[in-house]
Amino acid sequence: MRLRLQLTRPPALPEGASWQRLLGYLRPYRGWMAVALIAMVIGAGLGLVMPLAIGQIVNLITGDQALPIAQIALLLGLVAIGQAVAGLIQTYSLTFVGERVVTDLRLAAYQQLQRLDLAFFEQRRTGEITSRITNDVTLIQTTVTTNLATLLQGVIQLVGAVVLMIVVSWQLSGLALVLVPTLVAIAIVFGRWLRRISTTVQDRLADATSVLEETVAGVRVVRSFGREPYEIERFRTAIEATFAAAMKRARVRALFQPAMSLAVWAVLIGMLVIGGYLVSAGLLTPGDLVAFLFYAGMVAGSMGAFAGLFGQVQEALGAVTRVFELLDQQPAVADAPDAIPLPPVQGRVEFREVSFAYQRAENGQAAPVVLRNFSLAIEPGEMVALVGPSGAGKSTIVSLIPRFYDVQSGSVLIDGYDVRRVQMRSLREQIGIVPQETLLFSGSIRDNIRYGRLEASDAEVEAAARMANAHEFICQLPEGYDTPVGERGVRLSGGQRQRIAIARAILKDPRILILDEATSSLDSESERLVQEALERLMAGRTSIVIAHRLSTVQRADRIVVVVAGEVVEAGTHRQLLARGGMYARLYELQFQAPMLPIAAD
Numbered sequence: 001m002r003l004r005l006q007l008t009r010p011p012a013l014p015e016g017a018s019w020q021r022l023l024g025y026l027r028p029y030r031g032w033m034a035v036a037l038i039a040m041v042i043g044a045g046l047g048l049v050m051p052l053a054i055g056q057i058v059n060l061i062t063g064d065q066a067l068p069i070a071q072i073a074l075l076l077g078l079v080a081i082g083q084a085v086a087g088l089i090q091t092y093s094l095t096f097v098g099e100r101v102v103t104d105l106r107l108a109a110y111q112q113l114q115r116l117d118l119a120f121f122e123q124r125r126t127g128e129i130t131s132r133i134t135n136d137v138t139l140i141q142t143t144v145t146t147n148l149a150t151l152l153q154g155v156i157q158l159v160g161a162v163v164l165m166i167v168v169s170w171q172l173s174g175l176a177l178v179l180v181p182t183l184v185a186i187a188i189v190f191g192r193w194l195r196r197i198s199t200t201v202q203d204r205l206a207d208a209t210s211v212l213e214e215t216v217a218g219v220r221v222v223r224s225f226g227r228e229p230y231e232i233e234r235f236r237t238a239i240e241a242t243f244a245a246a247m248k249r250a251r252v253r254a255l256f257q258p259a260m261s262l263a264v265w266a267v268l269i270g271m272l273v274i275g276g277y278l279v280s281a282g283l284l285t286p287g288d289l290v291a292f293l294f295y296a297g298m299v300a301g302s303m304g305a306f307a308g309l310f311g312q313v314q315e316a317l318g319a320v321t322r323v324f325e326l327l328d329q330q331p332a333v334a335d336a337p338d339a340i341p342l343p344p345v346q347g348r349v350e351f352r353e354v355s356f357a358y359q360r361a362e363n364g365q366a367a368p369v370v371l372r373n374f375s376l377a378i379e380p381g382e383m384v385a386l387v388g389p390s391g392a393g394k395s396t397i398v399s400l401i402p403r404f405y406d407v408q409s410g411s412v413l414i415d416g417y418d419v420r421r422v423q424m425r426s427l428r429e430q431i432g433i434v435p436q437e438t439l440l441f442s443g444s445i446r447d448n449i450r451y452g453r454l455e456a457s458d459a460e461v462e463a464a465a466r467m468a469n470a471h472e473f474i475c476q477l478p479e480g481y482d483t484p485v486g487e488r489g490v491r492l493s494g495g496q497r498q499r500i501a502i503a504r505a506i507l508k509d510p511r512i513l514i515l516d517e518a519t520s521s522l523d524s525e526s527e528r529l530v531q532e533a534l535e536r537l538m539a540g541r542t543s544i545v546i547a548h549r550l551s552t553v554q555r556a557d558r559i560v561v562v563v564a565g566e567v568v569e570a571g572t573h574r575q576l577l578a579r580g581g582m583y584a585r586l587y588e589l590q591f592q593a594p595m596l597p598i599a600a601d
């Protein structure tokens with residue numbers, strides 16, 4: 001939790017800068033803002049007339065000096081209608097501006113996410129990233145609309161009410177202007193205290209939520225270890241802590257409300273007593289006293305609203321900072337200004353003296369080196385199998401080809417072009433990746449295969465599915481190619497998902513293929529279908545396979561044995577066995593029975 005708080009509340013940007021940038025988002029809608037502001041000023045001004053009119057009615061009843069009733073009624077009616085119309089215009093135009101700003105900010109943040117490099121995502125929790133685009137942006141919306149409106153209306157009301165109070169009765173005003181701010185000050189102190197406790201409640205709830213999220217996402221792990229009671233205990237501890245914090249808040253609240261209402265009554269009684277005296281002395285009409293009390297209420301109301309606003313604006317400031325921090329994040333891997341498009345390649349892949357280490361999340365410093373002076377050249381059309389113990393760096397090696405990360409020294413070359421010198425889009429278009437676990441997006445099977453090439457026709461999608469040995473099982477699904485998959489759709493088996501991934505890659509038709517073989521064995525029929533599909537996919541392309549199966553290494557043109565980020569041996573299956581080195585040992589340990597994974601994960 002502490003770590004997360006640190007990540008979500010980075011050192012604040014200079015406040016002025018954030019607000020100014022936020023105003024930049026309002027600029028396109030300044031016409032609407034002007035309409036809202038005018039409506040707001042009119043509404044608040046009309047609100048100030050109300051107590052005067054009510055005072056006149058009281059005077060009418062008590063027989064004191066008053067306007068004729070018809071005039072009062074007309075005045076009240078006009079004020080009410082005016083307020084209603086102003087309120088309508090204000091609400092509509094402010095909501096429009098608020099929703100527009102939120103939409104623009106969310107889109108900008110999402111576009112930014114698509115620009116950022118993989119390391120950014122690895123260093124943050126999914127919930128934290130989505131929360132910036134959802135919750136934080138909503139907080140900003142409240143500020144630019146509701147809070148801004150409350151503030152402006154409050155200022156108009158406060159100033160207007162104070163002026164009118166003095167006009168109505170300067171003697172009472174003197175008293176009220178001492179008592180009312182005292183009351184508000186007490187409320188502010190209590191409010192701060194409450195807010196601090198509320199933050200604790202939120203933090204405790206966030207702890208409980210993270211237990212919940214983890215165990216929902218990892219439900220299989222929980223079940224397989226039989227850790228349900230353990231997890232329930234973990235959740236109980238967190239949720240009981242939330243309860244304790246909430247009860248503390250309840251106690252403060254329970255104290256706050258009666259205390260405040262006592263204080264309000266005391267002030268009111270005080271003003272009534274003195275006001276009553278002034279009325280009986282003939283210095284004030286009863287209607288003026290009533291109007292005065294209304295104005296005093298308005299002053300207290302707007303001061304109280306400011307106090308509430310302060311907390312909300314603080315909160316929104318945090319949100320603004322977090323959203324702009326996301327928008328300002330520079331991708332560590334980006335196109336060089338003079339990057340050229342990579343022309344269609346033959347498919348020669350070369351690692352030249354590559355050294356690489358992942359960046360650490362906390363401080364941006366480099367973690368231990370994963371690859372040291374790693375050199376390897378793969379010829380066009382060659383199939384290379386990477387083998388080696390777990391953690392040797394195989395996945396890292398292949399992730400440097402599409403430039404998911406940048407090397408610290410040395411270079412990765414495709415047909416002699418350094419990957420850092422070409423446009424990433426043109427590079428990645430020519431590389432196909434079939435991962436161990438394929439993610440299917442929500443949509444139909446057809447959409448999912450078409451992810452490989454968005455403009456492919458239905459016939460091309462189907463042809464790719466046939467080559468990937470997927471056509472048959474797709475036809476057996478309830479709606480064939482239109483069957484929904486992904487989170488809410490049908491569940492596909494591991495082998496079926498792999499074949500969808502292969503179909504995607506076939507459709508993409510890249511020169512260079514990266515395959516991360518699944519470690520879990522499929523049943524032999526499924527295995528045969530996947531192998532056959534892979535062979536069709538690999539034919540004529542440069543393929544780099546993180547190999548876990550004997551059949552793959554036997555078929556490879558070259559096996560490269562990687563240990564601790566270095567090539568220790570390379571050759572064909574026969575050559576390496578004959579050498580009796582590292583590969584022969586690995587083979588003996590893990591490879592004797594066909595279809596066993598070579599590197600345990």
Ligand SMILES: Nc1ncnc2c1ncn2[C@@H]1O[C@H](COP(=O)(O)OP(=O)(O)OP(=O)(O)O)[C@@H](O)[C@H]1O
Pocket residue numbers: 122358359367370388389390391392393394395396397599600601
């Ligand atoms: N995204 C990452 N961030 C930080 N360190 C990483 C990351 N991915 C891998 N590593 C570290 O880099 C080293 C090499 O990992 P890599 O995944 O490349 O090995 P591998 O040979 O593919 O292993 P396996 O066969 O188990 O998948 C490991 O020490 C691992 O902890």
